[in-house]
Every structure is written in C-alpha cells, then in structure tokens.
Amino acid sequence: MADVAAAAGVSPKTVSNVIRGTYPYIRDETKHAVLRAVDALGYEVNPAGRGLASGRTGRVTIAVPNLYQPYFAEIAERLIQACEELGWTPVLRLTHDRLDLEIAAAAGDWTRDVDGVIYCPHVLSPQVAAQILPVVPLVQLGGAPVADVDAVIMGEYEGARAMTEHLLDGGRTRIAMLGASPSSGTLPVGERFSGYRTAIEARGIAFDPALVVCGTDWDRRASGYEAMVGLLRSSVAFDAVFCVNDAMAIGALRAMRSHGVRIPDDVALSGFDDTEEAEFTTPALSSVSPEQQEMVNSAVRMLAARIGGYAGPPRSARTAAHLVIRDSTRCRARSAEKDR
Amino acid sequence: MRDVAQRAGVSLKTVSRVVNGHAHIRPEVVERVRAAIADLRYRPNESARTLRTGRTGVIGIGVPELRQPYFATLVEALVTEAEVRGLAAVVEPTRGVDERERSLMTRHGTAIDALVLIAPGPGLHNRPRAELPLVLLHSASDVDGADRVDDAAHAALAQVVGHLVVTGRRRIATIGPDRAQGLRQQRSGPNSEPMTRAVGISRFLERNDLVRDERLFIPVVHRWDRRSGARAMTELLEREIPFDAVVCANDELALGAMHVLWARGVRLPDDVALVGYDNIDDGRWSTPTLTTVDPGVDTMARMALGLLEARLSGSVAGQPERLVSPCELVMRESTLGRGAP
Numbered sequence: 001m002a003d004v005a006a007a008a009g010v011s012p013k014t015v016s017n018v019i020r021g022t023y024p025y026i027r028d029e030t031k032h033a034v035l036r037a038v039d040a041l042g043y044e045v046n047p048a049g050r051g052l053a054s055g056r057t058g059r060v061t062i063a064v065p066n067l068y069q070p071y072f073a074e075i076a077e078r079l080i081q082a083c084e085e086l087g088w089t090p091v092l093r094l095t096h097d098r099l100d101l102e103i104a105a106a107a108g109d110w111t112r113d114v115d116g117v118i119y120c121p122h123v124l125s126p127q128v129a130a131q132i133l134p135v136v137p138l139v140q141l142g143g144a145p146v147a148d149v150d151a152v153i154m155g156e157y158e159g160a161r162a163m164t165e166h167l168l169d170g171g172r173t174r175i176a177m178l179g180a181s182p183s184s185g186t187l188p189v190g191e192r193f194s195g196y197r198t199a200i201e202a203r204g205i206a207f208d209p210a211l212v213v214c215g216t217d218w219d220r221r222a223s224g225y226e227a228m229v230g231l232l233r234s235s236v237a238f239d240a241v242f243c244v245n246d247a248m249a250i251g252a253l254r255a256m257r258s259h260g261v262r263i264p265d266d267v268a269l270s271g272f273d274d275t276e277e278a279e280f281t282t283p284a285l286s287s288v289s290p291e292q293q294e295m296v297n298s299a300v301r302m303l304a305a306r307i308g309g310y311a312g313p314p315r316s317a318r319t320a321a322h323l324v325i326r327d328s329t330r331c332r333a334r335s336a337e338k339d340r
Numbered sequence: 341m342r343d344v345a346q347r348a349g350v351s352l353k354t355v356s357r358v359v360n361g362h363a364h365i366r367p368e369v370v371e372r373v374r375a376a377i378a379d380l381r382y383r384p385n386e387s388a389r390t391l392r393t394g395r396t397g398v399i400g401i402g403v404p405e406l407r408q409p410y411f412a413t414l415v416e417a418l419v420t421e422a423e424v425r426g427l428a429a430v431v432e433p434t435r436g437v438d439e440r441e442r443s444l445m446t447r448h449g450t451a452i453d454a455l456v457l458i459a460p461g462p463g464l465h466n467r468p469r470a471e472l473p474l475v476l477l478h479s480a481s482d483v484d485g486a487d488r489v490d491d492a493a494h495a496a497l498a499q500v501v502g503h504l505v506v507t508g509r510r511r512i513a514t515i516g517p518d519r520a521q522g523l524r525q526q527r528s529g530p531n532s533e534p535m536t537r538a539v540g541i542s543r544f545l546e547r548n549d550l551v552r553d554e555r556l557f558i559p560v561v562h563r564w565d566r567r568s569g570a571r572a573m574t575e576l577l578e579r580e581i582p583f584d585a586v587v588c589a590n591d592e593l594a595l596g597a598m599h600v601l602w603a604r605g606v607r608l609p610d611d612v613a614l615v616g617y618d619n620i621d622d623g624r625w626s627t628p629t630l631t632t633v634d635p636g637v638d639t640m641a642r643m644a645l646g647l648l649e650a651r652l653s654g655s656v657a658g659q660p661e662r663l664v665s666p667c668e669l670v671m672r673e674s675t676l677g678r679g680a681p
Binding site: 059066067068070073074076077080081084089090091092093094096111221222225250251253254257258276277279280281282284 | 398405406407409412413415416419420423428429430431432433451565566567569570595596598599602603621622624625626627629
C-alpha cells in the first residue's frame with residue numbers, strides 16, 4: 001500500500017480511503033491517480049487484513065444437508081443468489097445429515113470468519129437446537145420453530161392440510177401418508193403429519209395408523225419405493241397417497257407402476273416441494289409449492305438486519321404454501337382422458 | 341485471549357498453543373483452556389491466522405447452476421471431497437456467463453486458495469490471476485496453465501451406439517449436441533449460436549454402417565432440462581420421419597422426452613429406445629428406468645481436488661495436466677425392456 005501511495009503521490013490513508021470507499025470527499029483526480037497506481041502495481045486488497053480491521057468479512061455460511069435432494073439444491077442456489085445481491089460472499093457447507101455438523105453450523109463457528117449463518121435443520125431436534133448458543137447471527141430456514149432463534153417457518157401444516165383436502169374432495173377416503181418417523185414403529189412427527197391428520201379427521205373420517213408408512217431416509221427416492229412396497233405388502237386398502245416430499249413420491253410412483261397400480265385411476269398420488277422433476281413424471285405429479293423464493297428472501301432479510309446491528313427479540317416469519325395440481329391426483333372420472 | 345488466559349490461569353502463549361492444536365501440552369491444561377474458551381465464547385480471529393499462513397482454507401467452485409441435478413451431484417461430490425481434505429468451499433452459480441467466471445477469479449481471487457470451474461464458457465481464454473490454481477471440469481476448451489478433468493465421452497458414445505446396434509436399432513435420433521462436444525449449454529448472450537450438429541456420434545454411426553439422417557437431429561437452444569427435452573421430442577415426432585432410438589445430451593432431456601412419448605402412447609422401448617447421459621438418480625425411478633452413461637462423478641471430484649492440492653503444495657509445477665475419468669454405460673429398461681437388471 002505504501003508503494004501505491006508513493007506512486008500516486010498521496011498518503012497511505014488516502015489510498016485506503018479510495019480502495020475501501022469509506023470516505024466520499026475525495027477529488028476525482030486523486031481517486032483516478034490512486035486507481036491508476038493500483039492498476040500499474042497490481043496491488044491487491046488483502047481481505048484477511050480487511051477482516052482484521054473491520055471485524056467483518058462479508059462472508060456468510062449457508063448450510064444445507066445435501067444437494068442430491070432437489071429441494072435443497074434449489075434452496076441453496078436461491079440463497080447464494082440472494083446473498084450475492086447484498087454483496088456477501090456465501091460459503092456453502094453440507095451437513096450430510098450429521099448431527100455434529102448441524103450443531104457446528106448452528107453454533108456459527110464451523111466456517112472461519114463469517115458474519116452470519118443461514119442453515120436448514122434436518123436431523124437436529126428443536127430441543128437440542130435450543131441449547132446452542134450461536135456466536136454469530138443465525139437464521140434458521142425451515143424446520144420446527146426453536147426458542148430464541150430467528151427463523152423462517154415453511155407453511156408445512158397449511159400445505160399438507162390443503163393437499164389432503166384436495167384428495168378428499170376428489171372422492172378419496174382411504175388416504176395413506178408416506179413419511180419418515182424418528183424411530184421405526186412410531187408415527188411421524190411434524191407439521192406435515194399434523195396437517196394430513198387434521199384434514200382427515202375434520203371430514204369425520206377416523207385416523208387409521210395402518211395407513212401411515214415410513215421410509216428409512218426421507219431424502220431418497222429409494223425410500224419412497226421401499227415405503228410403498230411396505231404399504232402394498234400390508235394389504236391395507238388405500239385409494240390415495242400423500243407423500244412428505246417429491247423425492248419419496250417419485251420412488252413410490254415407480255413402485256406402484258411396477259406393481260401394476262394405475263395412477264390416478266386406482267390410487268391418487270401427491271408430493272410436496274414442487275420440484276422441477278414433478279412436472280415431467282409419468283403421470284405428472286401433483287405437489288405443494290412451499291414458495292421457496294419467499295422463504296429465502298425472508299431469511300436473508302432477517303440475517304441482514306442482525307448483521308446490521310438489530311438486537312431485538314428473535315423473530316419468525318411464516319411463509320405460505322399453495323397447491324400445484326397435475327394428473328396424478330385427477331378425479332377418476334376425468335382421468336380416462338390422458339394428458340396431451 | 342487475555343481473558344481466556346486469566347480465567348484458565350495460564351500464559352497467553354499457552355492459550356495460543358492450545359487453540360492452534362500444538363502437541364506437548366498437559367491434558368489438564370488443555371482442558372482448563374478449553375473450559376475457559378467455552379465460558380467466554382472466545383473465538384480465534386481467523387483473519388489474523390489467515391494473514392500469517394497466506395491461506396484461507398477455502399476453494400471456489402464455479403458452476404452454471406445448482407438446480408440441474410447433474411451439477412448439484414457434481415458440486416456435492418466436490419464439496420465433500422474438499423471437506424475430506426480440510427477445505428471449505430465457496431460455490432458460485434455462474435449461469436454460464438463468461439464474465440461471472442472471470443469475476444470469480446478476480447473478486448474472490450485472494451479469498452480463495454484455488455478454483456474449480458464446471459463447464460466454463462469458450463470466452464475464458466486466459467486467467468486473470470495466473471498464480472491461482474485452476475481446474476476445469478467438462479471444459480469445451482483449454483485455458484492456459486489450467487489443469488483439466490473430463491469424462492471419457494468419446495468412448496462412452498461408442499458404447500451407446502454399440503449397445504443400440506446390438507439391440508437392433510437402426511435409425512438413431514439425437515436431442516441436443518452429443519457429449520463428445522462437451523457440456524456447454526446454450527445461454528442467451530453474445531456466444532449463443534446453437535450447436536447444430538451431433539458430430540461425435542456420427543462417426544460411430546458410420547463405423548456401424550448406419551446412415552446419418554440430419555433431420556433426426558434436434559438442437560436444444562436453451563437449458564438442457566426436462567422442458568427442453570419435452571419440446572424437442574414433440575418437434576421430432578412432428579417431423580414424421582421414422583426413428584427407433586433417441587440419444588439425448590443428458591438425462592433431464594431424456595426424462596422430458598420420455599414424458600412426451602408416454603403421453604403420445606409411444607411404447608418404450610418396443611417402439612423407441614431412449615438413452616440419457618449423467619446417471620442422475622431420477623433415471624432409476626422413471627418408468628421405464630433410463631439407460632444412461634455414468635461419468636464417474638466421485639472419481640472426477642477426487643481427481644480435481646488431487647490436482648488442486650498438488651498445485652497448492654507445490655509438488656506439481658509446470659505443464660498443466662489432463663485427467664480423464666472412465667465412463668460406464670448403465671443399461672436399463674428404456675433400451676432393454678421390462679425386467680432389465
């Protein structure tokens with residue numbers, strides 16, 4: 001920097017002011033002289049040095065469980081873009097469904113030198129999450145609400161309830177749910193399950209636990225396949241299936257077609273997440289859109305406020321969800337006419 | 341740090357040695373310092389650490405986009421492989437724009453130790469920062485001084501054509517350019533003329549005494565996604581030229597094409613055989629399951645990170661290297677019919 005100052009004939013302080021853009025009252029010719037010198041000497045700002053001086057790095061951690069689940073790939077990409085628009089450098093970390101890595105992400109000290117963290121909890125329970133004391137501003141995206149953490153809560157309950165009601169409206173009465181449970185033999189927990197159960201009971205239909213089946217890993221299409229095989233082998237009668245996400249629905253779809261179950265003539269099928277693949281399955285899959293862009297925008301806004309010094313109580317934003325209806329849940333009468 | 345030292349009743353030097361993981365410190369001292377750090381939520385200033393070592397421990401990954409499953413899989417493999425080596429990753433969607441690829445090198449130039457670019461554009465002839473180790477994955481062209489990792493696309497296409505010929509196919513259509521021409525997808529912008537031919541595959545058709553009918557080539561002038569695949573298949577059917585097999589530039593195009601064939605009542609593979617490329621997970625669950633080429637994502641990620649590490653450690657200098665991952669043809673129902681393994 002001293003070399004730049006010497007070449008431009010100004011003080012090092014002036015060079016610093018020009019490069020950092022911190023001081024607006026610099027004459028244009030001075031600014032140009034400095035920039036010319038910077039260019040000629042190939043001077044580069046040392047971001048490590050800058051971080052040392054300001055205490056901020058402009059880096060933000062984005063932690064998602066994986067990228068093979070299309071939902072998380074999409075969320076990660078949207079988060080990266082939203083962070084870049086604010087001039088931040090997002091560092092993508094994958095938690096690989098590991099509790100220790102999710103805790104490290106939520107604690108904020110996993111990645112060197114970040115100003116904040118946006119993370120998607122996956123295996124971390126709200127009880128454990130509430131014990132973590134983050135060292136940098138933290139925003140949770142999706143998952144169950146956690147005390148004392150800024151969070152964006154997906155419209156899981158509303159979406160699941162609306163989709164189940166749509167299946168009921170189509171004349172289906174034995175609606176199965178494919179999900180994931182914390183341990184085998186127990187019912188799933190969470191908002192999607194609550195939404196499903198509430199919708200059924202609101203129509204005066206008794207909840208039947210035999211209709212709820214779980215896969216071993218709800219991010220995998222294979223899990224939808226295995227859960228459907230389990231349901232078919234149980235000989236329980238069903239005329240519709242609500243899947244906890246599109247990944248499981250696509251595995252279930254394959255299992256049903258291999259077993260000669262016709263969709264939607266015999267059984268209606270729906271997913272959740274509205275991923276791109278849902279539109280082009282055979283038949284095309286009905287799904288719930290959790291409005292990912294709105295979730296991402298809310299999360300980034302909250303983090304920006306915290307990094308900017310907002311010190312008020314934790315906030316949570318609930319986003320909406322809407323149905324995307326395709327062939328896989330059409331009423332039987334209309335399903336004879338195939339999609340063009 | 342001073343507070344930590346005071347609380348633990350040790351010297352500043354000792355705190356520093358514990359934080360930086362030095363050996364030869366009594367376990368009870370380590371325990372005491374750690375407890376003090378936990379109590380005070382002391383965090384080592386990584387900027388100071390970076391200043392000293394000159395390394396950030398972060399690599400950059402430039403990828404056209406994460407919403408295409410193959411790219412997501414490739415990035416996941418790269419990030420995982422980086423983590424194994426103690427490195428974190430900055431992932432930047434470039435949307436295939438040359439300017440964004442260049443800015444990755446300049447803007448993050450000093451915040452990253454090395455860079456991996458996936459399917460970079462043809463406009464990237466030289467490196468703005470020559471000292472930044474650079475590995476190109478699926479690059480259509482060379483960039484001076486950059487290492488490259490590719491899949492063996494030519495050999496894979498030869499296998500695809502061989503497989504179709506053996507199973508009795510004679511009139512092979514193509515959707516999108518074949519993969520021997522790289523993975524560069526069409527974007528809007530100055531360099532956006534569509535690749536109009538599938539030249540690589542023609543050679544293998546000739547070798548098998550099959551006539552190449554140019555009307556059976558459908559260019560894809562946008563993202564290689566399901567929607568483009570559906571549109572291309574619709575166009576192919578409208579041409580009303582007989583064909584009995586379709587080779588697509590990737591699995592997503594093939595899955596979009598499959599959707600249209602199913603809706604039109606075309607039987608797969610009785611009437612038409614369908615082949616994709618990339619072996620994304622989706623192709624295992626479609627009906628029929630999709631025959632495809634596995635480019636060896638984990639192998640490519642290991643190769644790329646291995647090259648970067650070698651450059652960073654200085655154990656490899658000089659001429660750029662090019663490593664090629666072998667491909668595997670994955671035969672499934674879309675060419676073999678029901679009950680395929």
